[in-house]
Amino acid sequence: MIISMDLELKDIPGQLVHALIPLSDFGANIMSVLHHHDQPTPSGSIPVQVIFELKNGRLKDIITELEKNDIRVVTVGKKRLYEEVTVILIGHIVHNDMSDTIDQIDNTGFAEVVSISISMPGINEQSSASLVINAEDKNKLIEAMNILKTVAEKKNLLVIEPIENSFE
Amino acid sequence: MKTIRLSIIGFGAVGQGVARVLRNKRDYLVHLGINLLVVAVTDSHGACIDPDGLDLRAVLQRKKESGTVATSNASSLDVIKNTDHDLVIEATPTDIETGEPGLTHIIESFKHGRHVVTSNKGPLALQYKQLYNEAKKHGVIFRFEATVGGAMPILNLAHDALAGNRIISIEGILNGTCNYILSRMTEESLSYKHVLGEAQDLGIAESDPTYDVEGIDTACKLVILANAIFEMDVMYGDVEVTGITKITSEALSLANVENNVIRLIGEVQDGNKRIMRVAPRLIPKQHPLAVGGTLNVALLKTDTAGPICISGKGAGSMETASAILSDIIVICHKNT
Numbered sequence: 001m002i003i004s005m006d007l008e009l010k011d012i013p014g015q016l017v018h019a020l021i022p023l024s025d026f027g028a029n030i031m032s033v034l035h036h037h038d039q040p041t042p043s044g045s046i047p048v049q050v051i052f053e054l055k056n057g058r059l060k061d062i063i064t065e066l067e068k069n070d071i072r073v074v075t076v077g078k079k080r081l082y083e084e085v086t087v088i089l090i091g092h093i094v095h096n097d098m099s100d101t102i103d104q105i106d107n108t109g110f111a112e113v114v115s116i117s118i119s120m121p122g123i124n125e126q127s128s129a130s131l132v133i134n135a136e137d138k139n140k141l142i143e144a145m146n147i148l149k150t151v152a153e154k155k156n157l158l159v160i161e162p163i164e165n166s167f168e
Numbered sequence: 169m170k171t172i173r174l175s176i177i178g179f180g181a182v183g184q185g186v187a188r189v190l191r192n193k194r195d196y197l198v199h200l201g202i203n204l205l206v207v208a209v210t211d212s213h214g215a216c217i218d219p220d221g222l223d224l225r226a227v228l229q230r231k232k233e234s235g236t237v238a239t240s241n242a243s244s245l246d247v248i249k250n251t252d253h254d255l256v257i258e259a260t261p262t263d264i265e266t267g268e269p270g271l272t273h274i275i276e277s278f279k280h281g282r283h284v285v286t287s288n289k290g291p292l293a294l295q296y297k298q299l300y301n302e303a304k305k306h307g308v309i310f311r312f313e314a315t316v317g318g319a320m321p322i323l324n325l326a327h328d329a330l331a332g333n334r335i336i337s338i339e340g341i342l343n344g345t346c347n348y349i350l351s352r353m354t355e356e357s358l359s360y361k362h363v364l365g366e367a368q369d370l371g372i373a374e375s376d377p378t379y380d381v382e383g384i385d386t387a388c389k390l391v392i393l394a395n396a397i398f399e400m401d402v403m404y405g406d407v408e409v410t411g412i413t414k415i416t417s418e419a420l421s422l423a424n425v426e427n428n429v430i431r432l433i434g435e436v437q438d439g440n441k442r443i444m445r446v447a448p449r450l451i452p453k454q455h456p457l458a459v460g461g462t463l464n465v466a467l468l469k470t471d472t473a474g475p476i477c478i479s480g481k482g483a484g485s486m487e488t489a490s491a492i493l494s495d496i497i498v499i500c501h502k503n504t
C-alpha cells in the first residue's frame with residue numbers, strides 16, 4: 001500500500017531524521033519526501049509530505065512512534081494508485097458492453113480505469129479507444145493488463161500496449 | 169591472393185544485386201586479397217556455368233533481355249552437387265511452409281563441403297537447429313546476415329561487435345512494408361485500406377500482402393534472432409503474432425494525442441521471462457524505435473554496453489547484397 005503522510009516538524013536541525021527513522025524502522029519504503037521549508041505554519045513548524053510504501057500494515061506503530069518524537073501527524077492518506085499505463089483498444093468496443101470491460105478492471109480493487117476516450121467513425125465500424133489505467137504498483141498493473149487482455153480476447157478486441165524499454 | 173569460387177542460386181532482386189556488388193567491388197576485394205570467381209548462376213529455368221568464372225555483366229544482360237540466365241538446363245541442385253566451388257549464395261524465394269527449395273539447396277551444399285550465405289528466411293525459420301548441426305558436421309561456415317533487417321547488420325553486431333555482452337532482449341521494427349503503412353496512416357490520417365493500395369502501387373507491398381501485414385515476415389525474423397543470438401531452438405509456430413490489418417486511423421490519432429506512434433514491433437527476450445511476440449505497440453515519438461518510412465530498426469538491451477540501437481534499410485536489392493557481401497568476406501577471411 002502506498003501512503004501519503006503530512007507531518008509538521010519543529011524548525012530545528014535534525015528533525016527530519018527523527019521523522020524518517022520510525023518509518024524505516026517499521027519497514028516502510030520511502031518513495032518521496034517534500035520539505036516545505038518556505039511555507040512554515042503560523043506556529044513556525046515546517047510542513048513535510050512523505051510518500052512511502054508499506055507492506056506490513058504497521059501504520060499505527062509508525063504514527064505512535066512519530067508522536068513520541070514530538071512530530072505532529074497532520075493527515076494520513078492512502079495514495080493507492082501509483083503506476084499508470086495508457087493502452088489503445090480497437091474493435092466493437094461499445095457493442096461489447098463497454099462498462100463491463102471497465103468494471104472488470106475496477107472490481108479488482110487494486111486498479112482502475114481513470115480515463116477513456118473513444119472514437120467511433122460509424123455504427124457498424126470498429127471503434128478505437130484510449131484507456132488510462134492506474135494501479136497500486138507495477139505488479140498489480142501487469143495483473144490488471146492481463147485481465148484486460150483476457151476480456152479483450154473474449155470480445156475480439158485488439159489491445160495495443162506500450163513497449164517496455166525506454167532508451168536510457 | 170586467395171581464389172574463392174562461388175555460385176549464385178536464385179537470380180531475382182537479391183541475386184542480381186549480389187552480381188552487381190561483386191562487379192562494383194572487384195578491385196576492393198582484390199585489395200583485401202580475395203579473388204572471387206562466380207562459376208555458376210541459376211534461376212528457375214536453368215543455369216549458366218563456367219569453371220573459369222562467368223562474365224557477370226553478360227549474365228545480368230542476358231537475364232534482363234531473355235528473362236533467364238540459363239544456357240543449360242542444369243538445375244540449381246545439379247550445380248550444387250556437381251560444379252566444383254567453395255561457397256553457395258542461396259537467394260531463392262522464401263517459403264515458410266516447407267522452406268523449399270532453399271532448405272534442400274543449403275543442406276546439399278553442406279554435404280558437398282560448401283559454405284553457404286543466404287538471404288532466404290524460410291529454411292532458418294523452420295529448421296535452424298538441423299542446419300546449424302549439418303554445417304558443423306561438415307566443417308563449413310553458414311551465414312545469414314541478410315535474412316534479418318536487410319542492410320542492418322544485426323547478427324554481426326550481436327556476435328562480433330558486442331562480443332562479451334549478454335544480449336538481454338531485442339525489440340525492433342523488422343518489416344519495412346508495415347512500417348511504411350503505419351507511418352503514412354499516421355502522417356496523412358488515411359485508412360489502412362487506402363495506404364495499402366498506395367503501397368502496392370509503389371511496389372512497397374506485394375499484391376498479396378498477407379506475409380508482411382499479418383506479421384509473418386517479422387515473426388520469421390524474430391525466430392532467426394531467437395535461435396542465432398539467444399540459442400533458443402524455436403520455430404515460427406512458437407511466436408505470438410498479431411498483424412497490423414486492424415489498425416484504424418482513429419487509433420493512430422488517439423495515440424498521437426499522448427505523443428505516441430503505433431508500430432509493428434517484434435520482441436524477443438530470453439531468461440525466466442521468455443517472450444517471443446509480434447504485435448502493434450505504442451511507442452513514444454521521441455523513442456529511437458519510432459522510425460518512419462520503410463526503415464528497419466532494432467534496440468538491443470545488453471548487460472554491459474546498455475541499450476544499443478541500429479537502424480537502416482530493411483530491404484532492397486543492393487542493401488541486401490551488402491549484407492551478403494559482408495558474410496562472404498568473413499568466410500573468405502576465416503578460410504585463409
Ligand SMILES: NC(=O)c1ccc[n+]([C@@H]2O[C@H](COP(=O)([O-])OP(=O)(O)OC[C@H]3O[C@@H](n4cnc5c(N)ncnc54)[C@H](OP(=O)(O)O)[C@@H]3O)[C@@H](O)[C@H]2O)c1
Binds near residue numbers: 177180182210260483
Ligand atoms: N528483396 C529483398 O529486399 C530481400 C531482402 C531480404 C531478404 N530477401 C530474401 O531473399 C530471397 C530472394 O529475394 P528476391 O527479392 O531476390 O526474390 P525474387 O526477386 O523473387 O527472386 C527469386 C529468384 O529465385 C529464383 N528461383 C525460384 N525458384 C528457384 C529454384 N527452384 N531454383 C533456382 N532458382 C529459383 C527465381 O527464378 P526466376 O527469375 O526464373 O523467377 C528468381 O530468380 C528471398 O528468400 C527473400 O525473402 C529479399
